[in-house]
Amino acid sequence: MRAGLAELALGLFVERGYERTTVEDIAAAAGLSKRSFFRYFPTKEDVLFADVEELADRIADAIRERPAGEDPWTCLHMVLRDWGGRVHAARHDLTGLRLIETTPALRARLHQKRDAMRSRIATALRERPGSTLDAFTADLLTAAAGAALDAAAREWLRCDGDADRSALIDEAFAALSPRLAEPAPA
Missing domain, CATH: 1.10.10.60 (Homeodomain-like)
Known part of the structure; x- marks a missing residue:
């Protein structure tokens, strides 16, 4: 229903x-x-974001299931690349995305939903087996991954839905790929 x-x-x-x-x-x-x-x-705004909470939980579960030795950025890339199409589908395709992008109330609700989703994903990154990520780094990586998805979605809109979403996500993740270094000794 x-x-x-x-x-x-x-x-x-x-x-x-x-x-x-x-x-x-x-x-x-x-x-x-x-x-x-x-x-x-x-x-009324939530009618367009009906399945975001469930989607966030499923993405968080997929992150927790990734190999323990995989670096967090690669983990995010692989999971979000796999889920990229479903994330966009959760926003009802090109027509829905355009509506959201051009309606201030919907954009505001989308940002609220994204914040909640990113929080769940950052928590999942920290809960992975063998993870030593602190909250700040998990938040930062998750925000960067969200920016990669957002840029890929905007490019997909500019291309009227004709671009390959997975390729756009790969390109965005490659452009933002962090150089993970050991933290400096305290």
């Missing part, structure tokens, strides 16, 4: 505009009451 409601809402947002589409409009089109809509989504 949540997925169907999200798809219906996206269609209404594209047709009428995000600001002009009310929760009442979405609920009526779905044959629901406004109250029922809020059982599925806490806010």
Whole structure:
């Protein structure tokens, strides 16, 4: 039901505009009451981010399952490359991404969702077997990985969805590849 409601809402947002589409409009089109809509989504913005929490948990699990000896940046690259298409699909394809990029309220909600997702991913990096990452480094690497995904997504939008997402993610990760050094002795 949540997925169907999200798809219906996206269609209404594209047709009428995000600001002009009310929760009442979405609920009526779905044959629901406004109250029922809020059982599925806490806010109108959340209708486009229905599966982000589940996706974050699955990515965090995939990070924890990577080989113990793999460096954190490679781990993030491999997991996010694999999940890159699903991350974008979670935002409903090209139409949904464009809507999010051009609507201030949706961009703000996306940033909130990204922060929560990055926190889960940073925690997962630190929980990997043999990890010695401190919170700062895990946050930094996770933020850089998020920037790589964001840049790849924007380029994909500029190419009208014709570019190879995996290749764009690889290029972005290569450009930001950190030089992991041993910390200086205290």
